[in-house]
Amino acid sequence: MARAGISYTDVARAASQLVADGRSPTVDSVREALGSTGSKSTISPYLKRWKEEHQGEIAAAESGLPATLIEAVKGLHQHMQADFTLQAEALREKHVVALQEAAATERQLRAERDAIRTAHTALEEECARLRTVLLDLQQQYQNQTTTLAATRAEKDGLQHRLADRAAEVGTLEQQLNQTRAQFEYFQEATAAQRMTDRQAFEQRISRLEHELTAAQQRTASQQVLQARQEAQLGQLESRLEQAKEESKANLDQAISLRTERDRLAERLEASAVARDDALSQATMLGAQVTEARVTAAGFEREATLLAETARMAEQKVAELTQEKLEWMQERTALMQRLEANGDAAKAAS
Structure with missing residues (x-):
């Protein structure tokens, strides 16, 4: 049951925790951090206000x-x-x-x-x-x-x-x-x-x-x-x-x-x-x-x-982050191909 009385302090605390964890604060993620409580229409203006006051932290979290x-x-x-x-x-x-x-x-x-x-x-x-x-x-x-x-x-x-x-x-x-x-x-x-x-x-x-x-x-x-x-x-x-x-x-x-x-x-x-x-x-x-x-x-x-x-x-x-992500994806694909080739070799033997 969703609890009432969500305040700006609660939203700000949840958003700051999400940024500290390296996650981007959104209405859904903040609501989830609050225990799936509070309506989105209540959380949205509080989150917008917090983002205006903490643009640097948000940019750092988004850019890495x-x-x-x-x-x-x-x-x-x-x-x-x-x-x-x-x-x-x-x-x-x-x-x-x-x-x-x-x-x-x-x-x-x-x-x-x-x-x-x-x-x-x-x-x-x-x-x-x-x-x-x-x-x-x-x-x-x-x-x-x-x-x-x-x-x-x-x-x-x-x-x-x-x-x-x-x-x-x-x-x-x-x-x-x-x-x-x-x-x-x-x-x-x-x-x-x-x-x-x-x-x-x-x-x-x-x-x-x-x-x-x-x-x-x-x-x-x-x-x-x-x-x-x-x-x-x-x-x-x-x-x-x-x-x-x-x-x-x-x-x-x-x-x-x-x-x-x-x-x-x-x-x-x-x-x-x-x-x-x-x-x-x-x-x-x-x-x-x-x-x-x-x-x-x-x-x-x-x-x-x-x-x-x-x-x-x-x-x-x-x-660089995008290149790292692509490299990780390519590495995962190569690992999967190697595993598939190993399984094929085992089956052939």
């Missing part, structure tokens, strides 16, 4: 090769596969690190380039502002020069007017002297008219003296105005000198800024060279990764060749 040889080939293949995986992973990590470093270097170079461009733009704006200031100072200098020329021309005009006033005062003094001479002359000649003409002459003298005083006052005011204009002229000349010094200082600062701009341009060029070096290094690492891939492909080809060699060895063993 030593299990140690198959395990050695499998171990060598797994070892080569693991080495290839480790090398590929190391090269992949190295490539990723190199790409990250190159990306970081490129970001740093881009940041430095942007900073240099910003500084360059600021320097250009500062240079433009200084040029504007310099043009304004030049315009102020020209305006001050024009004002100074106008002031000098006005000063010359005032000096001419002062000379004219001095000549006028001289003429008035000369007229006064002539009048006094005439007065003395007429005083002796015309004693009769002395009292009559005296008032007229005194009025005229008073008027002339008043005009002389007014002329002297105008001359003094003209001298004060001239002194004031000369002071203003001195101030303008001082401001002109100060503007020249400021213009020179601004020009020196512009030269210094231009030098700084040239230095920043050199740093920008050096940064570009460093970026090209980083790109070259990244290209070299890419070539190394390509070479590693070629090496990995070589390892895969070697593994394929080893698998092909193992397959050919298995085929050769199968051929």
Whole structure:
């Protein structure tokens, strides 16, 4: 009576025992090893699962090769596969690190380039502002020069007017002297008219003296105005000198800024060279990764060749096994013929 409750463990134990005995595990042989118990529909999926997990043992049992040889080939293949995986992973990590470093270097170079461009733009704006200031100072200098020329021309005009006033005062003094001479002359000649003409002459003298005083006052005011204009002229000349010094200082600062701009341009060029070096290094690492891939492909080809060699060895063993079987059959046939010939000879005697 067939017992129920056949498990995967029972099927696996029976199949392993059959392989150890050199027999091929089938559904029938496993069922027989289990004491003819269990249904084939129950044993079949368990046996299929066991065969998937123990393909090497089944191949060894079917080919007749030593299990140690198959395990050695499998171990060598797994070892080569693991080495290839480790090398590929190391090269992949190295490539990723190199790409990250190159990306970081490129970001740093881009940041430095942007900073240099910003500084360059600021320097250009500062240079433009200084040029504007310099043009304004030049315009102020020209305006001050024009004002100074106008002031000098006005000063010359005032000096001419002062000379004219001095000549006028001289003429008035000369007229006064002539009048006094005439007065003395007429005083002796015309004693009769002395009292009559005296008032007229005194009025005229008073008027002339008043005009002389007014002329002297105008001359003094003209001298004060001239002194004031000369002071203003001195101030303008001082401001002109100060503007020249400021213009020179601004020009020196512009030269210094231009030098700084040239230095920043050199740093920008050096940064570009460093970026090209980083790109070259990244290209070299890419070539190394390509070479590693070629090496990995070589390892895969070697593994394929080893698998092909193992397959050919298995085929050769199968051929030898078949030849051995044929030889055994031929030997059995010869033994039977010898026995038949011996029996015939005995019967003939």
